[in-house]
Amino acid sequence: MTTVLIVTDQALQGLGLRMFLQTQTDLTVVGDVIGSDQAVQAAIALQPDVVLLDIDRPDIERVRTIRRITRPKSRDRKPCADLVSRLPPQVLVLTPCDIDEYSYAALRAGAAGLLLRDALPGEVTTAIHLVAHGGSVLSPRLTAALVKAVREHGATDIRERTLKLSRLTEREIEVLTALASGWSNTEISEQLCIAPTTIKTHISNILTKIGGRARVQAVVFAYETGLVRPPWQQPRPHDSGSSVHR
Incomplete structure (x- = not known):
């Protein structure tokens, strides 16, 4: 069973995703939160397999959130967390548009996958399972944006x-x-x-x-x-x- 934490910018977004994912028998939603700070705290407390990050405003704060979830520092760990040998969760990002700079920064920060928000429901569930098992996902429409961003930072x-x-x-x-x-x-x-x-x-x-x-x-x-x-x-x-x- 794959566990998922939903992170959104709006409560209605989180509710919609929760209702959909709860219909999947092989997925368990362990929580849904709003905003970056709650995302990091919930990821540490709930230790999900995947954090599904559905965002409205791609910016540097969201990139920092991805980095703090995938590469937690000692200040972010809960007490006695080191006693549990568990890897940080994988982060799958749902983004509203193919923003070059953000796509590149999110991947470098540790995101395991990027999908456009208009992805089909089946694509989202497949992506969740893939990243949960160490795979990676990149929407074909984002590939060109990634290559362009890499060239600009070359x-x-x-x-x-x-x-x-x-x-x-x-x-x-x-x-x-x-x-x-x-x-x-x-x-x-x-x-x-x-x-x-x-x-x-x-x-x-x-x-x-x-x-x-x-x-x-x-x-x-x-x-x-x-x-x-x-x-x-x-x-x-x-x-x-x-x-x-x-």
């Missing part, structure tokens, strides 16, 4: 990113390239001739080396370093022009 922290990239092994770079190109674990497994469990290990090692938590952050890193081109320019695994080597 001149910053170049040395740091280059250093992190140099720490990856040749195989990890192959896996990262395939992952950022939109390939599934099955496709990567077939192309690189390695077991799915080994792919998961590689991805875990990549995240550790680049200082990320979610797969989508690895994708952002791949764009930032110029390791991959935008998805619409990438060949699929069955294409003869595939850039990933066996």
Whole structure:
């Protein structure tokens, strides 16, 4: 059973999401709150698997909220929280529009997924389950915004990113390239001739080396370093022009 905390800007939004998610037999809504401060406190107290952040006004405060939820500092932890070896919740953001700057900042802050608010109900529930199990979600309409934002920020922290990239092994770079190109674990497994469990290990090692938590952050890193081109320019695994080597 996947547990969900709903965070909104308005009570009516939260009520609507709660009513919908409670109809899903494999999801449990553990709470719904309004505003950033309540979001952080509730995430610490309730320890949900996923925080569904539905926002009206994408701004720096919301980015800070994502960071405080996914990377809690000692001042944010509840007493004796360290006694429970539980990872911070994954954050799935519902955003009203494809804002370049916000999409980029939210992912760098630790969000595991971004969906536009007009996503279909089934897309939302699927996304919740994906991020709860360590996956990542990015609305296709937000991908272009992400690539544009990465390009605009490309001149910053170049040395740091280059250093992190140099720490990856040749195989990890192959896996990262395939992952950022939109390939599934099955496709990567077939192309690189390695077991799915080994792919998961590689991805875990990549995240550790680049200082990320979610797969989508690895994708952002791949764009930032110029390791991959935008998805619409990438060949699929069955294409003869595939850039990933066996």
